[in-house]
Amino acid sequence: MLVLLSRARSQGMPMHVDRRADLRHALDPVAFAAERLGIVVDDWQARFLRSQAARRIVLTSRQSGKSTTAAIAAVHRAIFFAESLVLVVSPSLRQSSLLFEKIAAHVSRLGLHTDLSEENRSSLTFANGSRVVSLPGGSEETIRGYSGVALVLEDEAAWVPDATFHAVTPMLAVSRGSLVLLSTPCGARGHLFDVWSRGGREWERYKITADDVPRIPRDFLEQERKLKGDRIWLQEYFCEFGDAVDAFFSADAVHGAISPDVEPLFFGSPS
Ligand SMILES: Nc1ncnc2c1ncn2[C@@H]1O[C@H](COP(=O)(O)OP(=O)(O)OP(=O)(O)O)[C@@H](O)[C@H]1O
Numbered sequence: 001m002l003v004l005l006s007r008a009r010s011q012g013m014p015m016h017v018d019r020r021a022d023l024r025h026a027l028d029p030v031a032f033a034a035e036r037l038g039i040v041v042d043d044w045q046a047r048f049l050r051s052q053a054a055r056r057i058v059l060t061s062r063q064s065g066k067s068t069t070a071a072i073a074a075v076h077r078a079i080f081f082a083e084s085l086v087l088v089v090s091p092s093l094r095q096s097s098l099l100f101e102k103i104a105a106h107v108s109r110l111g112l113h114t115d116l117s118e119e120n121r122s123s124l125t126f127a128n129g130s131r132v133v134s135l136p137g138g139s140e141e142t143i144r145g146y147s148g149v150a151l152v153l154e155d156e157a158a159w160v161p162d163a164t165f166h167a168v169t170p171m172l173a174v175s176r177g178s179l180v181l182l183s184t185p186c187g188a189r190g191h192l193f194d195v196w197s198r199g200g201r202e203w204e205r206y207k208i209t210a211d212d213v214p215r216i217p218r219d220f221l222e223q224e225r226k227l228k229g230d231r232i233w234l235q236e237y238f239c240e241f242g243d244a245v246d247a248f249f250s251a252d253a254v255h256g257a258i259s260p261d262v263e264p265l266f267f268g269s270p271s
């Protein structure tokens with residue numbers, strides 16, 4: 001259910017909210033970000049935030065604004081849709097804490113009353129019954145404990161363990177929640193690569209290279225190319241999956257070693 005902040009004063013929402021602006025912000029996360037959070041989003045961020053697709057995968061350059069976008073989407077969902085449970089998953093405890101700080105900063109800017117879960121300082125409960133929980137990767141046991149999830153945002157999905165991803169997807173079947181993966185690629189492996197390359201048409205795909213990010217200067221990119229070499233540079237800034245940086249054999253070498261003319265040594269599983 002859509003809830004306007006101006007309607008929810010009795011639930012600890014701020015008193016000074018203009019009704020028409022409020023409706024505009026509920027319907028348009030881009031206007032919400034600009035007028036309430038002071039963030040004028042980039043073109044790709046606007047397309048992403050306005051999308052209604054239930055499955056979205058965003059492959060981006062470093063520093064493109066992934067975490068910023070995830071934080072805006074989480075806050076918008078929580079405050080305008082009552083009783084929404086939003087899970088934000090990051091690869092490590094440190095990254096999930098940083099993202100949680102971003103979310104908490106947005107909420108504090110809005111002047112909303114929330115309860116901070118004291119036990120781990122990673123969960124915000126809103127007066128309208130919504131919750132935003134920020135979890136580190138490797139928390140599949142914890143994730144399995146949640147139900148009725150409205151939105152899952154996986155930040156830096158290439159580094160989130162596959163087991164965590166596989167714990168998330170079944171619970172969305174019942175809640176009909178949305179799932180978003182945002183990441184810079186890291187090698188042609190794992191669930192990010194699988195979804196991008198063969199996830200099917202139900203996934204809305206975004207590819208945002210450094211050229212699409214107005215804050216990344218061209219001369220900085222050239223310096224990075226010299227420093228890192230083409231393989232890492234293309235992965236970090238131009239969304240190339242390439243090979244895992246620590247891979248012993250390249251994907252090309254592995255594929256090149258497979259010949260359809262050579263029969264496998266074993267058929268089926270050994271008895
Ligand atoms: N639309 C925007 N307008 C102005 N600044 C922005 C915008 N989006 C992101 N930024 C800024 O760009 C920087 C990088 O943003 P953010 O941390 O969200 O990117 P990221 O893709 O998550 O980066 P990383 O690859 O390091 O995780 C931050 O300083 C952030 O405040």
Ligand SMILES: [Mg+2]
Pocket residue numbers: 066067068155
């Ligand atoms: Mg980030």
